[in-house]
Amino acid sequence: MKAALPNPVLAGASLSATVSTGFTAKTEAGGNARLAIIDENGNVIAQGQDVAWAAWRVCVEVQENFWEGQGHLVVHTQPPGSIGKQPD
Incomplete structure (x- = not known):
């Protein structure tokens, strides 16, 4: 399965993950970096x-x-249509 996925080289950064720590982003020099969600206009939406x-x-x-064979191959961080809304 992994062979079917893209494996891009990140210019100036690296990304790693472990089960206990999740994602870790680093700069090319080894400094800490942060993940961000950026819209199509280059605006940082969340980081x-x-x-x-x-x-x-x-x-x-x-x-x-x-x-588990549940077939739920799409997972969302929150229900679709609720982006930016706080739970009741």
Whole structure:
């Protein structure tokens, strides 16, 4: 399965992950970096640890669903249509 996915080289950065720490982003020089969600106009919508953990959670959950045979191959960080809304 991994061979079917793109494996791009990140210019000036690296990304790693472990089960216990989630994603870790580093600069080319080894300094800490942050994950961000950037819109099509280049505006930073969200950044930092919350983005890293939300991305990690989605990756883990979709993989677990696949292993369990549930067929839920799409996982969202929150229900579609609720972006920016706080839970009641």
